[in-house]
Amino acid sequence: MVFERSHFRADPVSVRAALQRFEQGSVLGPLGADHRDCVLLVLAEVLNNVAEHAYAGDAGPVAVALRLRGRSIEARVVDRGGVAPALGIGRACDPLALPEGGFGTGLIRTLASGICQESRMGCNILQFRMDVDNVA
Template identity: 35%
Template sequence: MIHNIDSFYRGLMQLVIESDPTAVRSGLAQLLASDMIQTMQDGARGTAEIVLAEVLNNIVEHAYAGDNGAILIGLAHHPDGVHVTVRDQGRPFPREKLPQGHLPEIDQFANLPEGGFGWYLIRTLVRDLTYLRTDGFNHLSFCLPYEDSL
């Protein structure tokens, strides 16, 4: 459920959602409808949706892992892309480090992976990825380029 949407002006947006897959879906729709993401090229907008979905799903599945909790998302316009900050009060990443996000081995004759793609996609598609654990919060930030390069 969406608690609060503050659209201060065209270059800034804040959104708070509950930690569950349905709230992620409706939150994504809100974020994608923002002026900043709407002005992106089609491909870059698709990239933004992939990244935001993976980041938010990861928090639901691993940080809160089924518990209730809030996810705070901020978008801010920067000259070369949309700067995104995501905060939650779920568990920290192991050793307080982001996963390496290596692409799982794809061998069609072996047992194909059904997961483990999320951090690979995030790391491939964003710039300036940072993570910090302070005061019981996970702070993730990254930049979504306005132009599609992949």
């Protein structure tokens, strides 16, 4: 099992730098380009939601942990912002009722599985899994 984590501020520059580190890191680096790009796309959407909605544009702390377990990438994102928009897990939702039309939310729901979103002890916690089948 391969594990990687990072702590940074939820602002556009720091998010981009973290995504670049993950792209070359021990978890995503060995993946084929298609799978790596899909995971990075979902992470980018999640982190942008944290920056834009949970912190409402104020750059607060965020922690991301990635783990390669078998043929799955497991991710955990934790922030201390306000309540992030719900991803509508386990139910159909109207995309037009979501912030900005819900396009990022729909993308996350389509590409990731095992999504669990909760607020606990002042933290927003989002976990998800993505299957990969071409680990190098």
